Amino acid sequence: MSSMPPARFEPENRGGAATIGKAVKVVGQIFSREDLYVDGEVEGTIEALEHKLTVGPNGSVSAAVKAREVVVLGTIKGNVEATDKIEIRKDAKLTGDIRTARIIIEDGAYFKGSIDIVKPEPAKGAPKAQPAPAAATPAPQPTVAASAPENKR
C-alpha cells in the first residue's frame, strides 16, 4: 500500500487482512498484496488484484476498485472490477459500474449502475475437456484424462 497514513488497527480479527480503521481517511492510491479491510474513508483507487477487499459497515470508498473479490457492507462510489465475485450485503450502497464473474446482492442493498458478467477465461494452453470415452470402447488410452489434472487447482 502507498499513500496510507498510519492506520488504527481494530482489535478484532479480520482474518489477517490489512485494515483501514473507521477513524482513518486515505486519499490516493492503494495497492495491496494482501486482503484489505476498509472501515474508514478512501478516495482515489484501490487495487488488490489477487486479494479480497472488504468495505466494512462504516467504510466509505470513493474510488475505482479492482480486486479478486469484493465484499461491500458500507458504501462504494466508483466502478468495481472483481475477477472472482462481488457481494453487496444488506444495507450496503454501491453506485458505479460492476464487472465481475459472479455477483451476490442481498435484499436491502442499494445498487445503481450497470452489471457486466465477465466469465473467466480458461487458462492458456489448457486442453479442452473431452467427453468421457464410451464404455464400450475397450481400454482407451487416457490421453485427455491424463492431462486433465493440470487443469485442476
Next chain:
Amino acid sequence: MLEPLKSLFRGSRGVPQGGGLVPPSNGGKPQRPRVSAETILSTRTSRGLEEFFIQIRDTSGLTILDLGGATQKNVSFITDLGHRLYSEDFLRILTDTFGLDDTVDQSNPGRIEYFLKQTLDYPEGHFDGVLVWDALEYLNPALLNAVVERLHKIVRPKAYMLAFFHADDKLDAVPLYTFRIEQVNSLEVLQQGMRRPAQLFNNRSLEKLFGRFESVKFFLTRERLREVIIKV
C-alpha cells in the same frame, strides 16, 4: 419461508415504513398510511414478462434497464441470458426526491429535471429493453409525461418495455410490489403493504400515455393488474 424476508422493505427501494396518518396533497383530511409493514409472497405467471423475454432471449449482449432496484433473482436471470443489466432504484429515488407525500412537488420543473438526472440520465437509444414494473403508477401527470418522454428517448427504436398498472380505476391505495423473475413467464411477487398511486389508468389512458410509441399491448392478470408491453 417468509422469515428471512421480514426485514425486507420493497427490496432496496427504501420506501418509508408505515404508521401514522398521511396528509393528502390537496390539503384535506389525513388519509390512511400509504405503506404498511405486512409482507405477502406469491408466485404467478406473467404473459407480459413472457412477451418481453421473447424479444430479448435469442440475442445476447443486449443492454437492459431494470427500474425495480437490484434483486439477486433479476440480476442473475438477465445476466445469465448474456445481457448487460443496468439497475435503477426508481421508487427509492422518487421518495428521496419528492418526499413521502410525493404528489406535492412532482410538477416542479426543477425537481423533475433533477429526478430525471438521478434516474434516467442515459444517452439516446442506450437500452434494448426496460423493466419498468409498476413504477409509473406513483408519478403525477407532469412527472409521468416527462419520464415517459425520457424513456422514449433512451430506449432504442423497436425495443420493448414492460410496465404494470392496476386495472381498478378507483382505488385509494394499491399493493406495493417487488417483482422477481422466476422464469421467462413467471414472477415471484413480494407485496409489502399498500401505497397510494398518483393516478390510475384504463386502457384508453394508457394508449394515450404511450401515444408516441409504436404499439401498446395489454394482458390482464387475475390480480387485476394490467401488464403492458410497449414497443418503442
